[in-house]
Amino acid sequence: MKKTKKFSQLIIVLFLLLPFVKVSPAQESYVGIQDGDEYLWWLNFYKENWNQYFRDDLERTLGNLWPVGLYNLTTVFWDWIVWMYSTPPQSRWPFSVITIGMEETGTILFPFDNTTITSTPFSATTGWILSSYSEINSFYTGNFYIANDTSSFLRQTYNLTISFSPYSMMSVPFAPTNIVWSSLISEFLGVMNSKGGLYNNLSATVLSNGYKLNVPAEGFENNSEAIEINVEYNQRGQLRDYEFSYGEKLLVKYWSYVLPPPLISERDLLTIVYGGIAFVTIVLIILGVKKIQKRPVYVGA
Numbered sequence: 001m002k003k004t005k006k007f008s009q010l011i012i013v014l015f016l017l018l019p020f021v022k023v024s025p026a027q028e029s030y031v032g033i034q035d036g037d038e039y040l041w042w043l044n045f046y047k048e049n050w051n052q053y054f055r056d057d058l059e060r061t062l063g064n065l066w067p068v069g070l071y072n073l074t075t076v077f078w079d080w081i082v083w084m085y086s087t088p089p090q091s092r093w094p095f096s097v098i099t100i101g102m103e104e105t106g107t108i109l110f111p112f113d114n115t116t117i118t119s120t121p122f123s124a125t126t127g128w129i130l131s132s133y134s135e136i137n138s139f140y141t142g143n144f145y146i147a148n149d150t151s152s153f154l155r156q157t158y159n160l161t162i163s164f165s166p167y168s169m170m171s172v173p174f175a176p177t178n179i180v181w182s183s184l185i186s187e188f189l190g191v192m193n194s195k196g197g198l199y200n201n202l203s204a205t206v207l208s209n210g211y212k213l214n215v216p217a218e219g220f221e222n223n224s225e226a227i228e229i230n231v232e233y234n235q236r237g238q239l240r241d242y243e244f245s246y247g248e249k250l251l252v253k254y255w256s257y258v259l260p261p262p263l264i265s266e267r268d269l270l271t272i273v274y275g276g277i278a279f280v281t282i283v284l285i286i287l288g289v290k291k292i293q294k295r296p297v298y299v300g301a
Contacts, residue, residue: 015081028103030176031120031146032236038258039095039173039238043166044088045080045129049249052225061220064163071167073154076252088253091128097175098123098141108145109156117152119145126170128192146174146237150183159191161203163213166242166254174237185241209233209240 027034053059053300059074072207093241101121107114127139147153153175154160162168185204188211192199201219205212210232217226232241234256 007113026150027100028120029073030148030237030282031100031239032177033097033100033122033146033174035097035100037097038179039097040090041095041170041173041239042131042253042255043076043080043091043093043095043255044253045076045090046088046250046251046252047077047081049246049251050077051244052249053251056224058149058220061222065161068158068161068165070166072165073252076166083290086132089131091130092257093126093170093254094139095124095126098125098255103148109158113155115155117145117155118148119152119156120148121145144171144173149176150179151187152176153179154184154187154191160188160211160213163231163242164244166244166252169231169238169239169242169254175233175239177237179237181209181211185211196233196236207232209235 051276059072059116062074063120065072076237077240089093094165099122101123103118103120104280105116108119109118120145122145123141123143125139125141128137130136130297138239144206145156147156153234157163162172185206188204201215203214203216205214207230210230212231213227213229215227217224220227223246227249228243230243231239234240238256239254240256242252243250
């Protein structure tokens with residue numbers, strides 16, 4: 001009788017523990033990140049290569065690339081020229097995923113674009129740390145989105161307009177893992193051709209996991225040198241490398257530093273704990289049933 005009582009109490013305790021086991025809802029297949037993921041990017045600023053950029057007044061052209069506006073390439077220059085004596089990389093950009101939400105359909109680009117996009121939202125803490133003085137930093141917590149397919153990603157990046165601004169690229173740090181880069185470039189060129197004019201001078205090339213944009217010299221009329229932009233992602237959809245070059249001189253490079261993976265992720269740990277509790281419960285139930293079956297049955301006189 002005592003063994004049966006202890007067995008019953010153990011079963012009750014195990015079931016009482018189940019509500020405290022955190023089980024994350026299944027996320028969409030195109031989302032390559034998880035709750036608690038940690039990422040790190042570096043920002044390289046090459047001040048010695050900007051002279052021709054300013055002589056050509058290229059900032060005026062890039063400032064007119066709607067809706068990049070004030071967040072165009074020049075903003076990076078003025079933000080980091082105060083650290084002109086520091087060598088690249090001037091800053092580190094940590095990124096900590098807090099919670100991944102449920103897929104939703106709505107407008108995430110208002111007021112610039114009212115097109116509805118299906119995406120998965122997630123919250124994260126990000127910001128920057130000065131490489132030479134880590135005590136100088138700035139952080140904030142915000143909401144981000146991962147678009148669910150190629151066309152939605154093209155809309156999210158304002159038809160790749162954000163490629164002309166590293167700060168704008170930082171607002172879309174992840175692409176869907178199911179993206180088809182050849183289709184992305186095909187759609188992009190279709191949009192550019194429909195705009196006509198100087199946009200026809202912008203060409204694009206598909207990379208293995210990203211794209212390259214080129215504007216030939218005088219393609220934007222006041223650029224005496226060619227513009228080249230390289231954007232690449234990794235298999236998890238993380239922005240791996242962003243480079244902006246003018247006249248074959250690198251102005252800005254924003255690239256991901258690969259953090260050492262944890263021995264076991266939080267999600268995997270919770271799965272193991274949950275599975276372990278379920279397994280032990282089933283085993284104890286089976287043993288309990290066998291003991292009951294083996295118990296002698298007394299038949300009254």
